[in-house]
Amino acid sequence: MTGPRPRVAIVGAGPAGAFAASSLRRSHGDVEIDLFERLPTPWGLLRGGVAPDHQDIKRLADTFERQALRRGCRFLGNVEVGVDISHAELMRHYSAVIYATGAQTDKSLGIAGEDLPGSWAATEFVAWYNGHPDYRDLQFDLSAKRVVVIGNGNVAADVIRMLTLSPRELERTDVADHALAALRESAVEEVIVLGRRGPAQAAFTSAELRELGHLDGVDLHVRADELELDPVSRDWLADQGTFTARTNVELLTEFAARPPREDAPRRIELRFLRSPVQIRGNGRVESVDIGRNQIVRADDGSLRARAVDEPVETITCGLVLRSVGYRAVPLPDVPFDERSFVLPNERGRVHTPDGAPLNGVYAVGWIKRGPTGILGTNKRDAEETVSCLAEDLATGALVPPPEPDREQIDALLAERVADIVTVDGWRAIDRLERERGRDERRPRVKLASRDELLSAAAATAPSAPAAVA
Ligand SMILES: Cc1cc2nc3c(=O)[nH]c(=O)nc-3n(C[C@H](O)[C@H](O)[C@H](O)COP(=O)(O)OP(=O)(O)OC[C@H]3O[C@@H](n4cnc5c(N)ncnc54)[C@H](O)[C@@H]3O)c2cc1C
Numbered sequence: 001m002t003g004p005r006p007r008v009a010i011v012g013a014g015p016a017g018a019f020a021a022s023s024l025r026r027s028h029g030d031v032e033i034d035l036f037e038r039l040p041t042p043w044g045l046l047r048g049g050v051a052p053d054h055q056d057i058k059r060l061a062d063t064f065e066r067q068a069l070r071r072g073c074r075f076l077g078n079v080e081v082g083v084d085i086s087h088a089e090l091m092r093h094y095s096a097v098i099y100a101t102g103a104q105t106d107k108s109l110g111i112a113g114e115d116l117p118g119s120w121a122a123t124e125f126v127a128w129y130n131g132h133p134d135y136r137d138l139q140f141d142l143s144a145k146r147v148v149v150i151g152n153g154n155v156a157a158d159v160i161r162m163l164t165l166s167p168r169e170l171e172r173t174d175v176a177d178h179a180l181a182a183l184r185e186s187a188v189e190e191v192i193v194l195g196r197r198g199p200a201q202a203a204f205t206s207a208e209l210r211e212l213g214h215l216d217g218v219d220l221h222v223r224a225d226e227l228e229l230d231p232v233s234r235d236w237l238a239d240q241g242t243f244t245a246r247t248n249v250e251l252l253t254e255f256a257a258r259p260p261r262e263d264a265p266r267r268i269e270l271r272f273l274r275s276p277v278q279i280r281g282n283g284r285v286e287s288v289d290i291g292r293n294q295i296v297r298a299d300d301g302s303l304r305a306r307a308v309d310e311p312v313e314t315i316t317c318g319l320v321l322r323s324v325g326y327r328a329v330p331l332p333d334v335p336f337d338e339r340s341f342v343l344p345n346e347r348g349r350v351h352t353p354d355g356a357p358l359n360g361v362y363a364v365g366w367i368k369r370g371p372t373g374i375l376g377t378n379k380r381d382a383e384e385t386v387s388c389l390a391e392d393l394a395t396g397a398l399v400p401p402p403e404p405d406r407e408q409i410d411a412l413l414a415e416r417v418a419d420i421v422t423v424d425g426w427r428a429i430d431r432l433e434r435e436r437g438r439d440e441r442r443p444r445v446k447l448a449s450r451d452e453l454l455s456a457a458a459a460t461a462p463s464a465p466a467a468v469a
Pocket residue numbers: 011012013014015016017036037038039042043044045046048049050051054057079080081082100101102103104126155158326331364365366367372373374375376377378
């Protein structure tokens with residue numbers, strides 16, 4: 001490509017967008033990169049998903065800061081693509097647009113009672129305790145002794161810990177203040193976790209499962225009869241079982257053999273081969289009916305849960321957290337695969353549902369491959385997308401946009417969004433949160449409303465994006 005420097009918009013400043021920015025910056029020093037983000041803060045689920053008691057992982061933000069923001073990528077926070085600026089407008093200003101918008105909602109169970117008050121998606125609980133400004137006003141009733149968590153993946157592990165850590169442990173974290181206040185008053189003593197498949201298919205990774213078995217003041221219980229592997233799972237574990245599955249079965253066996261800790265103030269019970277059939281309650285959650293499953297091998301070789309025809313068991317509880325996965329939402333005027341909930345793409349190059357290429361449009365992270373994978377998965381994924389973009393730049397497949405100057409997009413944004421948060425604005429937020437944290441010996445005390453975030457950003461930062469980087 002000849003002419004002005006290519007300009008790339010990355011939509012979504014979560015881990016995938018940040019990895020894409022740093023990979024692009026590394027391979028193409030001359031490309032101008034703008035990171036659009038609907039929140040006033042960057043780093044997506046690294047800030048708003050990763051559990052407050054896992055602070056070590058949050059240090060990845062320093063790498064993003066160093067490899068993207070300090071290397072001249074502009075942060076344009078509080079700008080929602082599809083609302084404040086359209087896809088077509090982005091295409092008029094940038095040679096390429098990389099969508100990195102993640103998975104913004106939850107997958108539903110499709111059972112009766114799912115929407116009763118007291119039945120929440122784990123996505124909501126997670127966003128609430130992590131200080132996501134759109135969720136701070138939710139009210140979780142933690143007055144009941146028993147909670148049922150549906151699903152046994154790593155998000156479930158996070159919410160189980162948040163429900164069972166002591167206030168003393170929570171106070172050392174960056175859990176949002178409103179959540180800390182509610183969790184301090186929590187009456188929850190028992191968390192029942194429903195895995196629809198067996199112990200060999202639990203979706204926890206082993207480190208997260210091990211951690212659940214070693215929480216202070218928490219008795220973890222596994223029923224011996226539910227731990228016994230059925231013949232299909234036994235054969236699968238012996239022939240094809242992953243390292244994680246074998247380790248998980250070993251850990252669960254070890255947990256099941258431990259004598260119960262009668263003195264522990266809180267208890268976790270991991271149930272297996274159990275699915276919720278209905279959530280019941282008169283105006284709010286009072287119980288969950290659960291059915292037993294067996295493992296069957298499907299035609300494609302995968303191991304599935306199939307309901308066994310026998311009477312249901314009822315578990316009384318006051319709160320249900322459905323942790324059965326995240327789900328992406330479509331963006332206006334961008335193709336969307338309604339079956340897989342991703343942008344249809346080939347190695348990150350977005351195409352229409354019938355396969356026609358969309359020049360200059362790319363995807364990365366959860367919006368590219370679905371809502372699975374740890375932070376590091378997004379690095380490899382970003383490198384794949386960026387290498388396709390680099391190839392398209394090299395072959396001249398990316399045409400210069402009709403309005404290629406930075407000043408043109410800045411003028412449009414200034415017209416549309418009053419409070420754009422620049423990199424300076426984000427640093428002002430970051431500084432203030434860390435300062436507030438220092439006083440309380442916490443990593444940070446989060447500002448959890450848009451107003452607080454925007455006024456912290458405005459206090460020390462110019463608002464015009466042109467002043468950034
Ligand atoms: C609760 C939870 C805990 C996790 N904990 C860990 C962990 O401890 N360790 C680990 O390795 N992995 C963890 N993960 C996985 C990891 O967080 C994901 O792999 C990663 O965040 C996916 O990155 P992403 O950028 O695709 O999506 P996201 O992190 O969701 O980022 C997407 C970004 O796009 C923005 N956005 C969305 N729509 C728009 C729009 N229209 N305009 C502008 N911006 C937009 C969003 O606000 C968000 O900032 C966790 C995941 C969850 C859900």
